[in-house]
Amino acid sequence: MNKTIAIIGSGFSALSASCYLKKYGYDVTVFEKNSTVGGRARQLKKEGFTFDIGPSWYWMPDIFEKFFNDFNKTPADYYILDKLSPAYKIFFKDEVITIGDTMEKICAEFERIEKGSSIPLKNFIDKAAKNYDIAINKVVLKPGISPFELVTPETAVRVGQFFKTISGEVRRKFKNPKLISTLEFPVLFLGAKPSNTPAFYSFMNYADFGLGTWHPRGGMYQVIKAMQSLALELGVNINTDSNVEKIAVANKTATSLKINGEIHQFDIILSGADYHHSETLLPPEHRQYSEAYWSKKTFAPSSLLFYVGFNKKIKNVEHHNLFFDTNFETHAEEIYDSPQWPKDPLFYANFPSVTDATMAPENCETGFFLIPIAPGIEDTETLRLRYFDLIIGRLEKLIAQDVKNNIIFKESFCIKDFIKEYNSYKGNAYGMANTLSQTAFLRPKLKSKKVSNLYFTGQLTVPGPGVPPALISGKLVSELIYKNTIKFNL
Numbered sequence: 001m002n003k004t005i006a007i008i009g010s011g012f013s014a015l016s017a018s019c020y021l022k023k024y025g026y027d028v029t030v031f032e033k034n035s036t037v038g039g040r041a042r043q044l045k046k047e048g049f050t051f052d053i054g055p056s057w058y059w060m061p062d063i064f065e066k067f068f069n070d071f072n073k074t075p076a077d078y079y080i081l082d083k084l085s086p087a088y089k090i091f092f093k094d095e096v097i098t099i100g101d102t103m104e105k106i107c108a109e110f111e112r113i114e115k116g117s118s119i120p121l122k123n124f125i126d127k128a129a130k131n132y133d134i135a136i137n138k139v140v141l142k143p144g145i146s147p148f149e150l151v152t153p154e155t156a157v158r159v160g161q162f163f164k165t166i167s168g169e170v171r172r173k174f175k176n177p178k179l180i181s182t183l184e185f186p187v188l189f190l191g192a193k194p195s196n197t198p199a200f201y202s203f204m205n206y207a208d209f210g211l212g213t214w215h216p217r218g219g220m221y222q223v224i225k226a227m228q229s230l231a232l233e234l235g236v237n238i239n240t241d242s243n244v245e246k247i248a249v250a251n252k253t254a255t256s257l258k259i260n261g262e263i264h265q266f267d268i269i270l271s272g273a274d275y276h277h278s279e280t281l282l283p284p285e286h287r288q289y290s291e292a293y294w295s296k297k298t299f300a301p302s303s304l305l306f307y308v309g310f311n312k313k314i315k316n317v318e319h320h321n322l323f324f325d326t327n328f329e330t331h332a333e334e335i336y337d338s339p340q341w342p343k344d345p346l347f348y349a350n351f352p353s354v355t356d357a358t359m360a361p362e363n364c365e366t367g368f369f370l371i372p373i374a375p376g377i378e379d380t381e382t383l384r385l386r387y388f389d390l391i392i393g394r395l396e397k398l399i400a401q402d403v404k405n406n407i408i409f410k411e412s413f414c415i416k417d418f419i420k421e422y423n424s425y426k427g428n429a430y431g432m433a434n435t436l437s438q439t440a441f442l443r444p445k446l447k448s449k450k451v452s453n454l455y456f457t458g459q460l461t462v463p464g465p466g467v468p469p470a471l472i473s474g475k476l477v478s479e480l481i482y483k484n485t486i487k488f489n490l
């Protein structure tokens with residue numbers, strides 16, 4: 001195979017694809033507009049503090065294991081993985097729920113909150129485990145070409161679970177609102193409201209309670225560094241500071257890329273940049289999806305993020321902390337139904353230096369704060385500051401200590417940055433939500449219908465948002481490219 005492939009972007013999906021395509025024998029070159037690789041998963045280092053700019057939850061360790069195994073490697077060849085114990089803490093107004101690192105501990109915590117709740121919990125997680133097996137080994141490994149991909153003996157008997165929602169399913173089994181929120185949390189990673197997410201996605205609950213929460217020592221960026229090393233070992237060419245400005249097309253075939261003003265020719269083009277942006281690089285007649293198409297889709301939230309250096313250790317917090325002390329439904333409506341800044345937002349705080357001393361200077365704490373917000377809403381410095389004050393005030397109250405006066409610095413990241421840094425549609429953080437009407441073959445396609453040698457990967461196509469799906473997306477598109485090269489010599 002002596003065909004040349006250009007890959008636009010260097011996020012998880014693009015790096016994954018670069019490794020698989022190189023393994024198939026292509027001549028692979030990556031072009032990343034930013035000065036470091038990793039996309040949404042880049043790293044910020046400041047005054048001895050280390051921050052993951054985007055993802056921080058390492059879930060589904062089996063998917064990472066499989067990725068590296070495909071190249072006769074394991075994650076341990078590149079980074080040290082610690083299982084977090086406890087996995088995380090959820091702060092409610094009047095109570096804290098701690099999710100332990102084993103089902104026994106989690107069952108005991110459920111019993112503490114509601115007597116007898118560990119029995120439906122075990123049933124729920126058993127069913128979720130079966131769904132996980134089917135989802136990971138059967139459903140997500142399909143390229144999203146045809147609806148029949150979803151029809152297997154296992155999915156056929158579970159068809160009802162695609163038409164019920166996770167929210168309904170959880171409420172049928174549990175009455176305590178705090179346990180309901182705890183069990184609805186994992187599907188938020190899929191980018192939609194639990195009341196709009198099929199019950200089959202309970203496999204995320206198995207990923208949470210069954211497989212546990214892990215941390216690569218040094219942060220999630222260690223995984224990006226590992227994939228970059230693997231790609232370089234395999235012989236992939238990686239270029240940073242390389243902004244792709246245009247994809248030229250002749251006779252329905254992509255012929256070249258304009259990169260930093262220069263024209264480079266390739267046999268095949270794969271874009272790992274946001275799908276909407278990738279299509280705007282094409283002449284309009286070669287785009288598959290109109291602006292109207294994108295505007296009708298349910299996008300996953302954007303986020304207001306803060307990276308904060310504290311000059312002391314913070315008590316009463318864990319590595320991962322969810323602040324669910326306000327109304328979950330109201331915040332979800334302000335993201336999805338009537339997009340606006342949330343009046344009383346839920347938020348997430350990550351203090352990786354609680355378990356990993358490499359993330360902060362001695363006796364200091366690294367703090368990452370995330371408020372999910374609707375994509376496309378107004379983003380100003382004043383709004384960012386107002387929300388920072390709001391969440392820090394709530395944090396101080398809930399953890400019963402002063403932290404505001406211990407801030408050395410803070411940096412923020414929001415909608416405008418998502419657009420500027422990643423060419424993200426409306427500044428979305430996690431791509432397109434995985435609702436029933438935006439699942440599998442109903443998502444934007446891996447292969448262009450209009451340009452014969454143009455492909456897409458990443459969180460806007462199959463399987464969807466999140467780091468493990470991005471690894472799988474890179475694999476799926478590479479298999480498709482290889483199959484088409486053999487079949488059509490494309």
Ligand SMILES: Cc1cc2nc3c(=O)[nH]c(=O)nc-3n(C[C@H](O)[C@H](O)[C@H](O)COP(=O)(O)OP(=O)(O)OC[C@H]3O[C@@H](n4cnc5c(N)ncnc54)[C@H](O)[C@@H]3O)c2cc1C
Binds near residue numbers: 033
């Ligand atoms: C704040 C945040 C928190 C998250 N938390 C988690 C988590 O805890 N766990 C989890 O599993 N997932 C999480 N996610 C989701 C996960 O990070 C993403 O799904 C995943 O990283 C997306 O990878 P990707 O390859 O699809 O896209 P990206 O990472 O966005 O990569 C696209 C790349 O294309 C580049 N690019 C764009 N335009 C051009 C151009 N014209 N020329 C050249 N390059 C270009 C961009 O610079 C970027 O590097 C989080 C995401 C965010 C933003």
